[in-house]
Amino acid sequence: MDATLRPASPVITVELLKRLDVPGPRYTSYPTADRFVDAFGVDQYEQALRQRAQGAGVVGSGSPLSLYVHIPFCESVCYYCACNKVITRHHERAGEYLDALDVEISLHADLLGRGQRVSQLHFGGGSPTFLSDAELARVMASLRAAFKLVDGAELSIEVDPRTVTDARLARLRELGFNRLSFGVQDFDPAVQQAVHREQSYESVATLMAAARTLGFESTNVDLIYGLPKQTPESFARTVAQVSELRPERIALYAYAHLPARFKPQRRIDAAALPAAENKIRMLSQAIAGFGDRGYHYIGMDHFALPTDPLAVAKRQGRLHRNFQGYSTQPDCDLVALGVSAIGRVGVTYSQNAKTLPEYYDALRQGRLPVVRGLALSRDDVLRRAVIMALMCQGRLEFESIELSHLVDVKRYFEAELGQLQPLVDAGLVVLEPGAIQVTELGWYFVRAVAMVFDRHLQADRVRERFSRII
Numbered sequence: 001m002d003a004t005l006r007p008a009s010p011v012i013t014v015e016l017l018k019r020l021d022v023p024g025p026r027y028t029s030y031p032t033a034d035r036f037v038d039a040f041g042v043d044q045y046e047q048a049l050r051q052r053a054q055g056a057g058v059v060g061s062g063s064p065l066s067l068y069v070h071i072p073f074c075e076s077v078c079y080y081c082a083c084n085k086v087i088t089r090h091h092e093r094a095g096e097y098l099d100a101l102d103v104e105i106s107l108h109a110d111l112l113g114r115g116q117r118v119s120q121l122h123f124g125g126g127s128p129t130f131l132s133d134a135e136l137a138r139v140m141a142s143l144r145a146a147f148k149l150v151d152g153a154e155l156s157i158e159v160d161p162r163t164v165t166d167a168r169l170a171r172l173r174e175l176g177f178n179r180l181s182f183g184v185q186d187f188d189p190a191v192q193q194a195v196h197r198e199q200s201y202e203s204v205a206t207l208m209a210a211a212r213t214l215g216f217e218s219t220n221v222d223l224i225y226g227l228p229k230q231t232p233e234s235f236a237r238t239v240a241q242v243s244e245l246r247p248e249r250i251a252l253y254a255y256a257h258l259p260a261r262f263k264p265q266r267r268i269d270a271a272a273l274p275a276a277e278n279k280i281r282m283l284s285q286a287i288a289g290f291g292d293r294g295y296h297y298i299g300m301d302h303f304a305l306p307t308d309p310l311a312v313a314k315r316q317g318r319l320h321r322n323f324q325g326y327s328t329q330p331d332c333d334l335v336a337l338g339v340s341a342i343g344r345v346g347v348t349y350s351q352n353a354k355t356l357p358e359y360y361d362a363l364r365q366g367r368l369p370v371v372r373g374l375a376l377s378r379d380d381v382l383r384r385a386v387i388m389a390l391m392c393q394g395r396l397e398f399e400s401i402e403l404s405h406l407v408d409v410k411r412y413f414e415a416e417l418g419q420l421q422p423l424v425d426a427g428l429v430v431l432e433p434g435a436i437q438v439t440e441l442g443w444y445f446v447r448a449v450a451m452v453f454d455r456h457l458q459a460d461r462v463r464e465r466f467s468r469i470i
Ligand code: SF4
Pocket: 073, 074, 076, 077, 078, 080, 081, 082, 083, 084, 085, 125, 126, 127, 160
């Protein structure tokens, strides 16, 4: 690999991870979705859409849209799953869902005006590939009739390798998709059996080779560490196997065992889960393993080959962050379609009904199925800009925030700047006279830096401390 493309990586030791890898939000939005309220409903959402349509000085109103389509169905359950999904083998259930999606798409087109430009489209789930080729073609036709997908738009879809063949990938390419994300999680057969998701390395390798031949611009592989039966040795093999496949991007997530909250996780034998110490070793080995094999650490849970646009954007300070994680696309309004989907329009976030009966019911009555959300306050918008600058550029220039938000940063964030001191002492950030700079080491723990500026989280902590005191 070209040495000039490779940034000097700090050594991420097990000790560092133990001390600094705190659990916290992934900040795909700020405020985070757990802060959404029922008081924000369909009326507020429609108003945000109308304001965008009128371009009434609304953030993002002139730029192209991003679209997210949620397909909730899966044929079988993965025991680690924490997603909003519907497990069924009855493929005919998709028909009713697509009818509802059609209504939701046209209601948006009515409010926004037909032919709005779209530069990014993502199908997630559940398993979007639960849909047949004809059903996927039907959704794409509805979207193309309502919106204008611009030339060069990023069209991505999550692929469950167990549900596709080379021929299906060819069909996805014909439909215009140019990016694929494969859910792999782990290649070890014992781990796959323990989580009820069995797919061979060979089948994924064949699909990835086909994706390249078919001209998909980018492939992503999702992995999870901390699963039952995983050991540092077995996971190191998975890291090596995935690196051999050379996906352009890799996302590596930690498994959180919360069986009280997520029913499928009750089928996981807690005794087979790796100890915390081993989980941290897996993360540290994965960071080193991907780095040694030429992958760049993008931030949070993401790695990319140095030539991938995400790695280029990181080097050039042009990264962005949205509900799908890191992105090269500038912030734009996100219209989210489907059950439980979360969107962002202007200075609002909105979420659709989480169950199919509620979702269908709203659309049958000709109403958009938004049930909760948030209209951001001035403070939320300011803190979102600060958190996204730290998460994406690793640098916060006080002047740029002061000019765009008309605040005195040092005075407004006096308490937060004080709270950064332990992170300065740990070598994660440098406080300059007019900026906060996240160090190379700090990138690996950037959510700890961002959390300092999360007003809602800080308020929770004060409440917790207070309730402990009394
Ligand atoms: S992990 Fe994905 S494929 Fe597995 S059950 Fe959950 S949503 Fe479906």
